Amino acid sequence: MPVQEINPDLQKERNTASFNPNEFSVWWAGGPAQYEQKKALEKMFLDDPELKDDLPISYLSHKELYEHSLRKACVIGEKIRKLRAEGEDGVDTYNALLGGSLGAAILKEGNPLTLHYVMFVPTIMGQGTMEQQVEWLSKAWDCEIIGTYAQTELGHGTFLRGLETRADYDEKTQEFVINSPTITAYKWWPGGLGHTANHAVVVAQLYTKGEFRGLAPFIVQLRHSDTHEPLPGIDIGDIGTKLGMKAVNNGYLGLKNVRVPLKNMLMKNQQVLPDGTYVAPKNSVLTYGTMMFVRCALIRDTAQSLAKASTIATRYAAVRRQSPIDPNQPEPQIMDHTTQQLKLFPQIAKAIVFKATGDGIWNMYNVLSGEIEQGNLDRLPEMHALSCCLKAICSADAAAGVETSRLACGGHGFLEVSNFPTIYGMTTAVCTYEGENTVMLLQTARYLVKVYGQALNGEKLVPTVAYINDFLKERQFVNFDGSLECIVRAFHYVAANKVRIAYERIEQRRRQGHSAEVAANLCGIELTQAADLHGRAFLAQSAYNEILAVSRAVSPALADVLKVVLELYLIDACLNRIGNFLRFIDLTDDDVSKLELRLESCLKSLRPNAVALVDSFDLHDRVLDSALGAYDGNVYDHIFESAKKNPLNKEPVNASFHKYLKPFMKAHL
């Protein structure tokens, strides 16, 4: 394909931007070194002809897609092996290739080997003894064996104690006998389990000496090393097509009297001795740590999803012309419609705020990890509560933002070639995995209600909930002046009120004679709303702190734009929850009108820099993979080229005409 010129409407936007996108791109990448590394990885992976697609994969059948994806997964694996041999396989590389944008650019429907790298290997590292690590890790790193992590079952997810798979220790043979006693006990969902992995860490209910001991992880070989045939007692396959992540090869696994030797139970935290004696784990803090780590990473992923979606929709809105504003003028760029700006620009702002918050949380997590290693667990519940609600809020907002962006592209957003359907599948999945969002909010809420009670007793709370102390001291909000600092303060005041309501309603239900648990269930709505506001208050504070901090470190031109982004984010967030503000704070109609007019003026201010802002996200055309969002803006050419590649269009007349349509048309003649 010849190099095409940039669409003139898009070029005009770039010419008139008030800041240099490259300055922003370097910050977005994490700094100059990370920026260079990102470019190098893109070159290494995206320029490789073995990793390019001839045909848009949306035309493949489910089976063809798996085969296509496994081929590419092996090419990526080979490159990772090489990077590892050269000592170049840092955590950022794995993130980019397996969870991040670069991986999605190569395998947009997911990689059947991902769980091997991100769950199988880390579980052995985290839960295996030194001897077990020696035995398994080098084989796993070298991909002599391919593993996955099998925990969730067909009938059981969130509630781990409900898992049915059981492992009975047989001291005679010094083996565990693992069984799926029912159909609901089948392992269900693990990525790569269907036809890719030949090993798995299987989580099962452990019994020794006939007694129940709790959950334990076992390394189980699933398939023959040479033939890949399922081993005896193993019923295994792919669970089928899904809304997204279609090539991950999520699988099912039934076990029938499958025997594994004693040494295959991962024993770093708990042990079974050869005679069947069980040694219980000391504490379960470390698993909390892993879950928090994953959830913190997910917050960053949601920022990437929003960055992708808003890049596509914003560039399209600069190129697409429709519906005259003034009937005597030609159709404007659709980005000139105020209603369109309201769809697009808040997504850009959220991408930036979620990214900044993700970075902030990441730093908090690292400080915390250090404290935990020194035996200080004080901040663990606080951080756990925070990571739960942020995971829920950011994933829900990102999924909604992707759909808003898609709908802002009209009919063409509905085309697979826009890439929105795939981005949505990838993003909405985050609402469910690693802790379903409502479950997450309820976990946060339980913590909030607990600390509210402590605060009522005069205790001084830890930093992220200290606003509850402030609230109980004042119990009123004075002087709403509409400043950004004031909006952040108001968010905390509103959150404290929502926690108060949840606390009081639970107390009320208990006075009516309900148990604490039943009362909490009856107040589930109040609890989730309190957790939502807690998270949003944190996001508001984080947006304020982090973006002002960045603004001080960059050029004045970029700082000016970032300040508008901050203002847009905060006012939009406030107006989206304005009912809570009006309920608890003495705001007038005029106060609300002022906020609305400021929102409109933020949109107007950002309009000239919208394209430059999304350019700053620096997303490679392969990462975007969108006819609507390519850097050159030749939207219609790209859509058209893609349609021409449709296998249906390779023949002027489809065989079904002769087979079905012609006989039908002529039937009555």
Add this chain to the structure above:
Amino acid sequence: MPVQEINPDLQKERNTASFNPNEFSVWWAGGPAQYEQKKALEKMFLDDPELKDDLPISYLSHKELYEHSLRKACVIGEKIRKLRAEGEDGVDTYNALLGGSLGAAILKEGNPLTLHYVMFVPTIMGQGTMEQQVEWLSKAWDCEIIGTYAQTELGHGTFLRGLETRADYDEKTQEFVINSPTITAYKWWPGGLGHTANHAVVVAQLYTKGEFRGLAPFIVQLRHSDTHEPLPGIDIGDIGTKLGMKAVNNGYLGLKNVRVPLKNMLMKNQQVLPDGTYVAPKNSVLTYGTMMFVRCALIRDTAQSLAKASTIATRYAAVRRQSPIDPNQPEPQIMDHTTQQLKLFPQIAKAIVFKATGDGIWNMYNVLSGEIEQGNLDRLPEMHALSCCLKAICSADAAAGVETSRLACGGHGFLEVSNFPTIYGMTTAVCTYEGENTVMLLQTARYLVKVYGQALNGEKLVPTVAYINDFLKERQFVNFDGSLECIVRAFHYVAANKVRIAYERIEQRRRQGHSAEVAANLCGIELTQAADLHGRAFLAQSAYNEILAVSRAVSPALADVLKVVLELYLIDACLNRIGNFLRFIDLTDDDVSKLELRLESCLKSLRPNAVALVDSFDLHDRVLDSALGAYDGNVYDHIFESAKKNPLNKEPVNASFHKYLKPFMKAHL
């Protein structure tokens, strides 16, 4: 498959319901006759082995799916031909088979022949002269020719004057010469255009005697009647995969000097004489009528989408057990979690309210059609404004409701076999087609601002906006007592305030020197919000009127349940927009708390009847097509059976193992 017993949890729900679902089903179908007809059609179509699938279609490639769908479309067409010969092809039959649930049960990704029946034939009927109808209609009805309707272009949608396709009249040969002058002029999106239709109504800019005359429709033959080869000058194909409606065979069409005879321009409304003289149409009211007709039908479709989604999610929530409420008790049905009830029950209520409103609007439309035929156009703008905003609100709420229902099913909702992905694709498409939702809201808003000005001048407004007169008389809301009647009244008061704000802000912008058009664009957010509240106030009123009317006509047992449904709908709608109520009406924190507690008690009241309510929607298992939502509730068996059908699982070892994975695993050994 042997007949399976009903899941005991689901049976328990049915045993304890307080009303008879069948009574509701008859109302839902539209009365006893319609109920019988529905059952007969289901028998005729769903029992036919030719219309059943061996394999879930989600495993097919895009091309295979088209071929599979065209085969079934021809079987359906043959049956329609038979019904027609017997005089049994009423409008309800076409609705059920081509737009409705029955059609979706047979061809869940859409039917490539639908546009032939719902657009090609009706356009000839509506816009053809008597001679043209004689020439074309019987061929079209008999499917000797298959047509589609080609209006939208790659670069042009909503704004019809922007279409680029042009037809130049050549009086020498008495032909029109039709051209797509650019790539953006390509027709894009028409269903069945890709490889199915051999004719199309093509909408083009008409030029006669070198002068521009406006848009006109032309019947153009696209493919050879016998060979189906595209005719000279025709560039045609399928536009590719999409988020949903994947088998509709949406196509593209480029025309290059394609000549059609004079008689192929549909001339009922405007004429071109043989010498090229142009006779302009008298008025364009009739096309308004068609658009309203379609939008009214779409409101009913959104009710069906919500009925499907909530049936699946509610039955699943009765079968799925997870997360103990009381740690000493077994895991409850997830429907016992209050947060789950808040996800499910409002969708059930919306399904019922949208259906009742759709019926009400349908009756209004029929009255209006009668008035128009008698030359009375008074209520046309009012009805147009109403149909626009209701189309936007109902489609947006339905799409969101489908996703809420899916997410309420956790990981299994993400499986294609839940059928949620397909239902979502089908439902969210309605947000874009037949008038993009934001465009719709702006059309309504323009009307509202206009009548607000009239009301300020003392004019008495027509019924659906008369609340603006009331508002201007009082300008305050007194005595919020929380009754349902009061909530409906409050909705109107809030809507009037939103219209006031839109009106005042536009005036303000005009005083700042902006033209009326620019001012309207600057106030786009206020305008869409006003239209949203106007539509929601109408829905609240309609819910109140229609459901109370139905309640009076049914048994007391059913009436009691419907009243809770009404209360839930109204309180939920109010709390979802509570910011507006608090802004304009003097509500206290205590008023809001009372509403919240009433919402919770509605949820609690509906809990025992939730399954019976969705059973009442009387959706055939083939219509639901969901492993999670089948009538027997054997969720896990159905999921498992479906996974076993996955073509990947037909071979224990996929060929890609030997080709890619094994060499990769052994590479370094």
